[in-house]
Amino acid sequence: MQPLASVGESSSQVNTNLSTSISLSIIDEHGNDISIQTSFNNPIELIIPRDVNMPLPDMFLQNVAGIYCEQPFNMHIINITQVRTNKNLTISLHIEIRPLNNSLGYLFIYRFNDQPQLGKTIDLIDGWSLYCPLNLTNEQLYTHFINNQHISNHESVVFGLRELNTTEMDVLCSNNLIGDRPPRFDEHATFSSNYELRIYTSGCYYLDENNNWKSDGLLVGPLTNLYQTQCFSTHLTTFGVGSSNVKVES
Secondary structure: OEEOOOEEEOOEEEOOOOEEEEEOOEEOOOOOEEOOEOOOOOOEEEEEEEOOOOOOOOOEEEOOOOOOOOOOOEEEEEEHHHHOOOOOOOOEEEEEEEEOOOOOOEEEEEEEOOOOEEOOOOEEOOEEEEEOHHHOOOOOOEEEEEOHHHHOOOOEEEEEEEEOOHHHHHHHHHOOOOOOOOOOOOOOOOOOOOEEEEEEEEEEEEEOOOOOEEOOOEEEOOOOOOOEEEEEEOEOOEEEEEEEEOOOEO
């Protein structure tokens, strides 16, 4: 493996200098490359580390405690077009939430290109997660991952967060009542404590015959984090990964 510099296609740049690259090939007894093609039903898995000398992106405090919210969720907007430096490359999205009170739980919803709406008579969302204290990582984070296939061709992600009150915590977390459908609330959101957000993207890339970075046939895996990128591939070549920090609008 070797350090990877930023490489672009035309005027677009791909930020790949947060990783190392890895080149894989299989040769026959005559030293000739053997072409390997597979599918996502049986993909090639790669774990590519990021540069340990690069600083981790900061958490950003969300001052929501005690603020009246007219909606059932506190909304945040992520502009995908601003962070996708090359429209021909796909990226995954990673949302990390750090509650300042780690005994709190949340309901998380999101929708592509428009504001999500979830209530007792409406269900306009593309995904959701219920976060209970048992779901906290070792770093005391709630995390949500959207892979590059799901984000492809979308311009934005709007997500909402709702702090669960004591009764909701007892019903949803203590009794482990998590089904296929999200719980629904029409009451306005109330936050008893602030939380922090960190949002970043990841990408898996390969070099084509013209030395340009491409992402078709590659899938970013759920084991991706700030220290490594998990890539699933349908072919063997020279691979690299990229990352960028994301600004979020409230």
